[in-house]
Amino acid sequence: MRAEFTGEVLDDDTLMRILDAAHRAPSVGNSQPWDFIVVRDPDTLTRFAAHVADKRVEFGESLPPERARTFEPIKIEGITESGTGIVVTHDDSRGGPHILGRATVPETGLYSTILAIQNLWLAATAEGVGVGWVSFYDAPFLTELIDLPPGIRPVAWLCVGAVHEFQETPDLERFGWRERRPLREAVHWEKFAPDSSV
Amino acid sequence: MRAEFTGEVLDDDTLMRILDAAHRAPSVGNSQPWDFIVVRDPDTLTRFAAHVADKRVEFGESLPPERARTFEPIKIEGITESGTGIVVTHDDSRGGPHILGRATVPETGLYSTILAIQNLWLAATAEGVGVGWVSFYDAPFLTELIDLPPGIRPVAWLCVGAVHEFQETPDLERFGWRERRPLREAVHWEKFAPDSSV
Numbered sequence: 001m002r003a004e005f006t007g008e009v010l011d012d013d014t015l016m017r018i019l020d021a022a023h024r025a026p027s028v029g030n031s032q033p034w035d036f037i038v039v040r041d042p043d044t045l046t047r048f049a050a051h052v053a054d055k056r057v058e059f060g061e062s063l064p065p066e067r068a069r070t071f072e073p074i075k076i077e078g079i080t081e082s083g084t085g086i087v088v089t090h091d092d093s094r095g096g097p098h099i100l101g102r103a104t105v106p107e108t109g110l111y112s113t114i115l116a117i118q119n120l121w122l123a124a125t126a127e128g129v130g131v132g133w134v135s136f137y138d139a140p141f142l143t144e145l146i147d148l149p150p151g152i153r154p155v156a157w158l159c160v161g162a163v164h165e166f167q168e169t170p171d172l173e174r175f176g177w178r179e180r181r182p183l184r185e186a187v188h189w190e191k192f193a194p195d196s197s198v
Numbered sequence: 199m200r201a202e203f204t205g206e207v208l209d210d211d212t213l214m215r216i217l218d219a220a221h222r223a224p225s226v227g228n229s230q231p232w233d234f235i236v237v238r239d240p241d242t243l244t245r246f247a248a249h250v251a252d253k254r255v256e257f258g259e260s261l262p263p264e265r266a267r268t269f270e271p272i273k274i275e276g277i278t279e280s281g282t283g284i285v286v287t288h289d290d291s292r293g294g295p296h297i298l299g300r301a302t303v304p305e306t307g308l309y310s311t312i313l314a315i316q317n318l319w320l321a322a323t324a325e326g327v328g329v330g331w332v333s334f335y336d337a338p339f340l341t342e343l344i345d346l347p348p349g350i351r352p353v354a355w356l357c358v359g360a361v362h363e364f365q366e367t368p369d370l371e372r373f374g375w376r377e378r379r380p381l382r383e384a385v386h387w388e389k390f391a392p393d394s395s396v
Binding site for chain 1: 223287303316387390391
């Protein structure tokens, strides 16, 4: 996806439909702990892209030679090409001290924000709009870049924009990074047991 | 949703289509760190429901009186009524030591599993099948109940089954627990600033 952006910037009507779908995600205790920061300032996009490029080099250098060769041609971001970044953030204090359903599993707050991201992703795809999630960044850098206040945590940078085409096979499978796991290995019956798969 | 299950157990073809949609979620480094344990044994369902009932009481007792009254009529699970539990688990070691995209933001592994849950939820909805996420449980109890091995972490119990109807308004809004936040408050432009909303 990250190689397919046309450079045409998403119109605001489509953008808002996609954000509305994200905002309709279910959330623990109906806490709706997410926010969306739309970034289009070329200076901000360029600064973030430069930071991500550094992190890409660091990761490449951490790999054994065979993995480094596989990694080399894989494009990991389309920050400037897409022209629109959506930073999704999480506020763990939203909803106050008594969040219905979060007392036993506190992480369900953060999980809710991730559900909104997948809603966004699927709504964009339904609109013919491409999404690429960039995770090669240090959180403090992004926090400073878009002035996140204390308590608001960055969760994702999504590159969102018009694309030439949707690939049928995920990039990391096409480039030989990692294969698809068969569904039958992921499904278990009654108990978790590797040999109970369908 | 949790009050609407008809008691009719989901057929296996529909179940597998829903799990296939979940399994097609994007994941960091294509690591596909999720598993799905389908639970239908009446004894297991009953034991889990009893545990959840205890946790419901604990939560109710922790609330100030006004909140406790609002909470009282809200149904929080449909474990036995739905007849099918899907436990979604996360394996943070899947994909080995070099996961593309996880070096800087380690939580993206767990985030991937949550993306699969939202795929599952939307696929079920598209099939006319109801889903209710139960989070009133202690993780060690669920781990033991379905024999999760070390390193496999429970992330969600989803009640999945035929429903009488889909509510238009979320339960927690209908019962006055918590209102919907306007989209314009969640959207920011260029920087995070409460007064920069659309």
